[in-house]
Amino acid sequence: MSSDRIRLASLQSKVVSAAEAASLIKDGMTVGMSGFTRAGEAKAVPLALVEQAKTNPLKITLVTGASLGNDIDKKLTEVGALARRMPFQVDNTLRKAINEGKVMFTDQHLSETVEQMRNYQIPRPDIAVIEAVAITEKGHIVPTTSVGNSASFVQFAKQVIVEINTTLSPDLEGLHDIYIPEERPNRTPVKLVRPEDRIGTTAIEVDPSKIVAIVFSDLSDSPSNVQPPDDETQAIADHLIDFLKKEVTDGRLPNSLRPLQVGIGTIANAVTSGLIKSPFTDLVQYSEVLQDSTFELLDAGKLKFASASSITVSAACGERVFGNINEYKDRLVLRPQEISNLPEIVRRLGTISINTALEFDIYGNVNSTHVNGSKMMNGIGGSGDFARNAHIAVFVTKSTAKNDAISSVVPMVSHVDHTGHDADVLVTEQGLADLRGLAPRERARAIIDNCVHPAYRDALNAYFEAASAKGGQTPHILKEALSWHINLEEHGTMLPR
Amino acid sequence: MSSDRIRLASLQSKVVSAAEAASLIKDGMTVGMSGFTRAGEAKAVPLALVEQAKTNPLKITLVTGASLGNDIDKKLTEVGALARRMPFQVDNTLRKAINEGKVMFTDQHLSETVEQMRNYQIPRPDIAVIEAVAITEKGHIVPTTSVGNSASFVQFAKQVIVEINTTLSPDLEGLHDIYIPEERPNRTPVKLVRPEDRIGTTAIEVDPSKIVAIVFSDLSDSPSNVQPPDDETQAIADHLIDFLKKEVTDGRLPNSLRPLQVGIGTIANAVTSGLIKSPFTDLVQYSEVLQDSTFELLDAGKLKFASASSITVSAACGERVFGNINEYKDRLVLRPQEISNLPEIVRRLGTISINTALEFDIYGNVNSTHVNGSKMMNGIGGSGDFARNAHIAVFVTKSTAKNDAISSVVPMVSHVDHTGHDADVLVTEQGLADLRGLAPRERARAIIDNCVHPAYRDALNAYFEAASAKGGQTPHILKEALSWHINLEEHGTMLPR
Ligand SMILES: CC(C)(COP(=O)(O)OP(=O)(O)OC[C@H]1O[C@@H](n2cnc3c(N)ncnc32)[C@H](O)[C@@H]1OP(=O)(O)O)[C@@H](O)C(=O)NCCC(=O)NCCS
Numbered sequence: 005m006s007s008d009r010i011r012l013a014s015l016q017s018k019v020v021s022a023a024e025a026a027s028l029i030k031d032g033m034t035v036g037m038s039g040f041t042r043a044g045e046a047k048a049v050p051l052a053l054v055e056q057a058k059t060n061p062l063k064i065t066l067v068t069g070a071s072l073g074n075d076i077d078k079k080l081t082e083v084g085a086l087a088r089r090m091p092f093q094v095d096n097t098l099r100k101a102i103n104e105g106k107v108m109f110t111d112q113h114l115s116e117t118v119e120q121m122r123n124y125q126i127p128r129p130d131i132a133v134i135e136a137v138a139i140t141e142k143g144h145i146v147p148t149t150s151v152g153n154s155a156s157f158v159q160f161a162k163q164v165i166v167e168i169n170t171t172l173s174p175d176l177e178g179l180h181d182i183y184i185p186e187e188r189p190n191r192t193p194v195k196l197v198r199p200e201d202r203i204g205t206t207a208i209e210v211d212p213s214k215i216v217a218i219v220f221s222d223l224s225d226s227p228s229n230v231q232p233p234d235d236e237t238q239a240i241a242d243h244l245i246d247f248l249k250k251e252v253t254d255g256r257l258p259n260s261l262r263p264l265q266v267g268i269g270t271i272a273n274a275v276t277s278g279l280i281k282s283p284f285t286d287l288v289q290y291s292e293v294l295q296d297s298t299f300e301l302l303d304a305g306k307l308k309f310a311s312a313s314s315i316t317v318s319a320a321c322g323e324r325v326f327g328n329i330n331e332y333k334d335r336l337v338l339r340p341q342e343i344s345n346l347p348e349i350v351r352r353l354g355t356i357s358i359n360t361a362l363e364f365d366i367y368g369n370v371n372s373t374h375v376n377g378s379k380m381m382n383g384i385g386g387s388g389d390f391a392r393n394a395h396i397a398v399f400v401t402k403s404t405a406k407n408d409a410i411s412s413v414v415p416m417v418s419h420v421d422h423t424g425h426d427a428d429v430l431v432t433e434q435g436l437a438d439l440r441g442l443a444p445r446e447r448a449r450a451i452i453d454n455c456v457h458p459a460y461r462d463a464l465n466a467y468f469e470a471a472s473a474k475g476g477q478t479p480h481i482l483k484e485a486l487s488w489h490i491n492l493e494e495h496g497t498m499l500p501r
Numbered sequence: 502m503s504s505d506r507i508r509l510a511s512l513q514s515k516v517v518s519a520a521e522a523a524s525l526i527k528d529g530m531t532v533g534m535s536g537f538t539r540a541g542e543a544k545a546v547p548l549a550l551v552e553q554a555k556t557n558p559l560k561i562t563l564v565t566g567a568s569l570g571n572d573i574d575k576k577l578t579e580v581g582a583l584a585r586r587m588p589f590q591v592d593n594t595l596r597k598a599i600n601e602g603k604v605m606f607t608d609q610h611l612s613e614t615v616e617q618m619r620n621y622q623i624p625r626p627d628i629a630v631i632e633a634v635a636i637t638e639k640g641h642i643v644p645t646t647s648v649g650n651s652a653s654f655v656q657f658a659k660q661v662i663v664e665i666n667t668t669l670s671p672d673l674e675g676l677h678d679i680y681i682p683e684e685r686p687n688r689t690p691v692k693l694v695r696p697e698d699r700i701g702t703t704a705i706e707v708d709p710s711k712i713v714a715i716v717f718s719d720l721s722d723s724p725s726n727v728q729p730p731d732d733e734t735q736a737i738a739d740h741l742i743d744f745l746k747k748e749v750t751d752g753r754l755p756n757s758l759r760p761l762q763v764g765i766g767t768i769a770n771a772v773t774s775g776l777i778k779s780p781f782t783d784l785v786q787y788s789e790v791l792q793d794s795t796f797e798l799l800d801a802g803k804l805k806f807a808s809a810s811s812i813t814v815s816a817a818c819g820e821r822v823f824g825n826i827n828e829y830k831d832r833l834v835l836r837p838q839e840i841s842n843l844p845e846i847v848r849r850l851g852t853i854s855i856n857t858a859l860e861f862d863i864y865g866n867v868n869s870t871h872v873n874g875s876k877m878m879n880g881i882g883g884s885g886d887f888a889r890n891a892h893i894a895v896f897v898t899k900s901t902a903k904n905d906a907i908s909s910v911v912p913m914v915s916h917v918d919h920t921g922h923d924a925d926v927l928v929t930e931q932g933l934a935d936l937r938g939l940a941p942r943e944r945a946r947a948i949i950d951n952c953v954h955p956a957y958r959d960a961l962n963a964y965f966e967a968a969s970a971k972g973g974q975t976p977h978i979l980k981e982a983l984s985w986h987i988n989l990e991e992h993g994t995m996l997p998r
């Protein structure tokens with residue numbers, strides 16, 4: 005086993021227990037860990053760290069690709085081991101600690117974390133902990149189900165711990181394409197011009213002497229918790245597909261569309277699934293994360309190729325894909341998130357980007373992160389990297405939340421992650437607003453007429469009309485602009501009384 | 502004259518009066534006009550159009566590079582000729598019409614306008630009106646003091662009017678570098694890796710048969726109206742230069758810094774001027790617009806090279822530069838704004854970007870455009886293209902406006918153009934807040950301690966502390982978040998009573 009998975013013989017002596025490896029992580033350290041959208045995180049080492057922290061308290065800065073599975077954020081939070089966390093998370097317990105001001109959370113565009121490290125603007129990791137399927141003859145590290153920030157963490161860290169996941173086939177080797185941009189001022193163009201281009205290596209290059217510990221683990225990724233489409237997510241998917249069909253008919257898009265980026269979550273998955281019955285052909289994906297729906301499309305022959313930084317799928321889909329990876333390898337590539345999300349490439353390719361909003365307002369400003377202006381949900385993730393540079397930036401959401409107590413279409417969003425400049429198309433189950441080229445007052449008309457839930461339509465119209473009478477490019481009545489959110493806080497509902 | 506300036510003989514017969522050329526512009530047309538930050542706009546033709554509109558009313562969509570000089574926006578507004586305007590403006594009369602909802606204004610990232618035209622997401626110009634110093638032997642158009650969107654307008658328009666400005670030397674030929682990205686999906690990397698790289702042609706390529714009229718004009722660019730530094734702009738410059746010195750001392754920047762992008766305006770000009778006495782050497786600029794201060798630095802040998810999309814200078818500086826253009830030509834280049842502002846290049850080079858804010862809030866969200874949430878000032882311009890992708894994104898503003906009646910540091914901005922993710926450093930005359938890597942509660946501390954005016958400090962502190970006690974990642978009290986702006990509307994001042 006050890007010699008299959010650790011092909012550089014001199015490293016075989018580095019195998020230790022998870023506890024021994026975890027003990028290398030000291031109080032005050034910055035730890036760079038693999039893991040992106042609950043895929044490919046190191047598991048045994050952080051879980052061993054949780055155990056040690058129970059008796060030996062410590063506080064670390066934990067930097068990952070994106071969110072982690074296996075309740076690692078939850079458990080690290082519970083033992084008080086997180087001083088700081090970046091750039092993304094999706095865990096209830098950690099979210100609570102962040103909102104209480106107990107963990108300092110830096111929410112970042114996912115393409116930017118390692119750029120900032122490279123420039124010493126945020127601390128480089130003292131130690132990197134990277135999940136792998138194997139270590140090559142040269143001592144290089146073959147990642148698992150995500151690449152995330154792992155390659156740069158390995159480059160920056162003084163010490164590297166590799167966690168070899170024996171539940172995954174070594175045949176994953178060849179799936180990844182590792183490329184790290186040069187330091188400035190000597191940076192050159194990233195030569196990727198098609199989603200399927202390979203521009204790097206299949207393993208993460210590292211000076212083997214930096215690898216201080218190797219751990220074997222048999223823990224699996226947490227399966228995706230995406231819900232099946234319901235009537236509303238189906239309606240959202242239908243509106244969007246109708247819109248895309250019209251773009252093709254009108255000659256603005258080819259029948260293969262443009263590379264698709266689709267965010268994580270139930271709505272996003274429903275939209276992608278919906279493409280199976282669409283007339284589009286030869287689709288390609290240039291995304292952050294691939295969900296079950298990508299593999300439905302690949303299997304159905306609708307999708308030709310998919311590029312991303314991670315694969316986050318249900319248990320059944322995971323078995324199908326990772327159990328038969330050689331059947332998919334020529335149609336799949338996993339890249340560093342700096343490359344999957346790079347503005348340069350997103351703009352060059354011109355993606356159709358579909359991300360989920362918490363709420364948007366009548367002028368098309370989008371809130372992806374903060375409930376009622378204050379409480380962090382997850383983080384901006386890659387939505388900004390894509391929406392700013394996409395060919396068409398789409399934001400989707402159900403028109404209401406919490407049994408209609410909340411309207412997701414509001415007079416003024418309580419927090420802005422994406423400004424109106426960056427939102428081309430907004431979709432709810434009610435309908436679709438195509439905002440391209442419109443001035444704000446025209447956007448408001450399109451949004452109110454198409455997206456808002458009927459229970460809120462009259463109130464929103466009344467607000468817009470009263471504000472317009474006052475004047476402005478984006479007319480607002482500041483005393484009322486946040487009144488819906490204030491209602492919600494005070495009375496548990498935004499509904500006009 | 503005509504044969505010097507119109508070197509393709511077959512085009513010499515196209516010379517007409519400005520009035521004849523203007524009559525080609527018809528009601529309902531989309532007009533793509535040269536002009537960027539009041540530099541290089543077509544002058545005689547739009548002014549003739551104004552005259553015609555007095556008796557023959559018409560409404561057009563006017564698309565430019567950025568703002569225009571010679572009161573063209575004012576005059577077109579006064580005669581009611583503007584139905585729509587994009588992507589930027591700075592005129593009082595037009596601004597008023599926009600805010601009254603009489604002109605539909607689409608505010609855009611300046612790198613994106615022609616991208617959207619290319620993809621038929623906004624209308625392509627029916628006709629282009631381009632200021633030039635000459636037409637070459639091949640019929641190609643040599644621009645004047647800006648490039649803006651002219652090259653793409655010429656490519657997209659069915660008809661082209663060229664306005665030859667005889668006040669400018671034909672020696673400007675060679676100053677420009679015209680490059681247009683390919684259509685997707687065949688787009689390749691933009692091969693610019695240093696600000697001084699030339700990747701295109703010196704004139705705008707065009708099929709000469711599209712040139713339907715040529716007009717001679719002797720009208721000059723409006724001179725820059727930048728004010729000399731005052732104590733406050735000087736203090737802002739000093740704080741920023743101290744910060745940059747420390748970045749060099751700490752090894753995070755070389756002594757030549759990184760390519761500088763500096764916005765238009767008095768503060769920006771003061772900051773650039775301040776560099777003359779700094780210890781930095783071999784500076785380069787990769788900017789949108791060059792102001793007087795650029796030429797002070799070039800003359801002083803501090804600056805090695807400057808790249809931009811326009812030159813907007815005082816009358817005296819203009820005489821010096823354009824009267825001796827051959828002395829500057831090897832240290833200057835003017836590019837299409839799609840290239841000067843391209844996310845791909847800004848991120849690759851890693852600019853230090855300095856732009857002016859109207860206001861920012863305690864979490865680092867920046868408002869560049871809307872006074873009190875509703876009233877458009879100018880537009881986002883290139884600030885977003887740069888701030889999102891810069892090495893260090895700096896926003897500067899005086900801590901108060903209107904004799905301290907307005908604090909430019911507020912609990913919650915009334916409009917967001919740049920989210921906290923995209924603002925690294927905030928500076929007022931009070932001091933500088935370095936936000937890199939900080940969580941929002943830490944950002945609030947840094948901003949309140951360093952940037953706010955003393956008259957507002959206690960009130961801002963009180964807000965932040967009360968909000969923090971309520972909790973959240975970006976703690977807010979929604980009932981009070983916009984109360985400073987509401988105070989201003991109701992009582993003419995934000996000052997706590
Ligand atoms: C916005 C986001 C939180 C939506 O998540 P989702 O799981 O797809 O959507 P859901 O409709 O299930 O909403 C999630 C929760 O937010 C709540 N919610 C939705 N809209 C809301 C609103 N306007 N106000 C308050 N809560 C809202 C839902 O009720 C639900 O609550 P629950 O968890 O208690 O059931 C998520 O997509 C996200 O984090 N986006 C930002 C990151 C991103 O876009 N990444 C891009 C690529 S991965």
Ligand SMILES: CC(C)(COP(=O)(O)OP(=O)(O)OC[C@H]1O[C@@H](n2cnc3c(N)ncnc32)[C@H](O)[C@@H]1OP(=O)(O)O)[C@@H](O)C(=O)NCCC(=O)NCCS
Nearest residue numbers: 764765766856857858859860869879881882883884902909
């Ligand atoms: C923000 C911006 C309007 C500031 O303009 P400026 O001329 O540099 O700065 P000033 O301090 O003179 O402010 C301009 C006006 O705004 C007013 N102002 C400033 N802060 C204000 C605030 N917080 N609330 C209301 N008004 C404010 C000033 O009083 C002044 O008013 P006046 O014209 O009646 O005198 C300008 O920089 C801009 O349009 N920026 C967006 C575009 C951009 O950044 N382009 C980047 C590259 S070119």
